[in-house]
Amino acid sequence: MQGSGAPYDVIIAGGGFVGRALALALAKAAPEGFRIALIDAEGPAGIKPDARASALSAASKSLLSVLGIWDAVARDAQPITSIDITDSELGASFRSHYLGFDDQPSPGQPGAYIVENAGLHSALAAAVAARPAITQLAPETVADFKSGPYSVAVTLGSGAVIEGRLLVAADGKRSRLRERAGIKCVGWSYPQIGIVTTVAHSKPHQGRAVQHFLPAGPFAMLPLSGNRTSIVWTEDKTRGDAIMRGSDENFLAELTTRFGHRLGDIAIAGPRQPFPLDMQLARSFIADRFALIGDAAHVVHPLAGQGLNIGLRDVAALSQTVVEGARLGLDIGAHTELERYERWRRFDSAFSAAVMDGINRLFSNDSTPLRAIRDLGLGIVERTPALKRFFVREASGTAGEVPRLLKGELI
Template sequence: MQDRPHDVMIAGGGFVGRTLALALAKLAPQGFRVALVDAEPPHNGIADARASALSAATKKLLSVLGLWNQLAAEAQPILAIEITDSPLNAGLRPHLLGFDNEMTEGEPGAYMIENSDLRRALATAVDEHPAIEIYAPESLSVFNSDAFRVVARLAGGDRIEAPLLVAADGKRSRLRERAGIKCVGWSYPQLGIVTTVAHSKPHEGRAVQHFLPAGPFAILPLKGNRSSIVWTEGKECGAAIMEKDEAGFLAELSTRFGHRFGEISLAGPRQSFPLDFQVARSFVADRLVLVGDAAHVVHPLAGQGLNIGMRDVAALAETIVEATRLGLDIGAPIQLERYQRWRRFDSAFSATIMDGLNRLFANDSAPLRALRDLGLGLVDRAPVFKRFLVREAAGATGNVPRLLRGESL
């Protein structure tokens, strides 16, 4: 058994947890030590069918941390977005709303990166940083706090202490439950399906969002003539589609994909997952702070889940680094409340918008479709509003943390 003091403990080694660990190790004053507790074994090699849409703000954060140079060659800029709203069997899917020039003013508003590439770059950077001590595979579920620190016991017997514990352990966070923090949330009657396809025609950086009666069907460009599919389907229908053989699955996929990019074939594994809405009633407790999915879970229709988590990283890193430089207690209520004020309303607002859009479009009502299409058409003719929407999705509006502006701390 070991008893080791650190400056911060992070429970959860996903994208958000590892990015926060790296940000603190690189940007906090010299001597700052991070304990990262990860339930997964190092370099587990699990196949991942997913890709992520990184906003321009997230790209700036990764640039400050020295990661973007490793990712740039594999990142596909999203140069245009097209949105349609039609029945599944529609022979024609008319263009209703598009973002073209608005996406490329200055720089693209978003980039697609395969999760395996992002995971590899983060793992290497975290493993190589001497200020980060990794405990993996390991779990942290028992912790107690006093006036000065949190003391946590790991399943393997090690004891870790630090002024602050960060819960980055996902939507079923055991640390959040242990702290007694309740959530507002529900499960959708939908299933998310992800895979990668190859197609015969180039996508030219164009993303397509088909709003179909069962839910949104997104075609997101990857490097080469490939696209990532993020497909929302009713639970029963989605489960039946996942059980089909490759030919049957591809037939269902082709019905929704259309002929825009020519012939398609599967170019990666397929995965499915339940869809939930969840926002924690508080993002902080006694010397505990929530980040990422432990704090909020949003519908994937706009691909903003990871970006919202990266906003948590940027805000919490700035709060911790500034307090450390002033010699303040980073786990004190005043510091945690600053983070909560910065992130809770923004997170809840984003989650609510995603939920509302899903409810608005995931139905087959002809009168409602007519109203939706009228609204989308009006937005398409409002360039100022379209530019605002792109800036919002790129993370360039509101009280933006310095890391998301591309500034070091």
């Protein structure tokens, strides 16, 4: 561990996906001598098993490629070749197909990949460990910090004090550092529960993802390598809690009712994990010598699997802001420099959160008039190629002003 008072350029609090990705982006592109501290409460050995998988957009794949991560996860990454959207009651014998996407923003290039979280974490951890510019402090936490005119002093849980020019909070949706900075959030909890698990099936999925909207919430089937599918299941909280408490046999029966029989016989191939569902957006992404990224800045409903992608957009924007400022000899922690990052990311994050919230509210009900309206809307999109191309570009992260890392370019 680095001694008290060591000078760093950027101090990152949080060793999750976005915290490690930011450390790597800065280490790769910043000028020689740039120093990064990564403060991780768990450390690689303390990470709990994670049954989840993440949908990585084409832009996120480009970022990971530039950082040298993609090759380590590519073998087990499953390309999504198409996306089907259906809407029906739970017990419906027939599920109408309202909208489908050929998920390729450009010929031969999938718009998204499904990657298991455990493999992605291992690849990021190994890459961070190989970078001499990154000092890992783990297991360690940030107890307090104080921003001054030229630096920020960070008091660690161990009592040591380190200094840097910028502190980045990547410590999750319940960010203590965000609260310490006095940044308020807008948001709410949903009366739903998320359930994730993995199933094996007897027939191949052909890379096809399915988003099935049910009255209790969306039921996503995300293809994994081999004859396996990752399930992201939104359920009414009361019923979801009962399903989680039930036996393996009852859990499989409930799952089969929603999964259907298109892929043949299914079996549980991973642990079941529940998680709360929230929408949350920080009122500001920056303060004096302080910036938020990832879930500390924004939390969206997981129905479109965009949470990690939005966090990686933060990484791309903040790393480009910091690196370009450092090359010009500017104060990377100055409020005027950080405002560029906030302008780049806050509207996009707010827009994404609003869209996910609106879709969840529109589809998570059993209203016949609302079903007719939304199904009409899906049908219009299905018959309008230009609209479909727009949605594919948005989901792939290639629309609008895109930071260089998301285009596969070095900063």
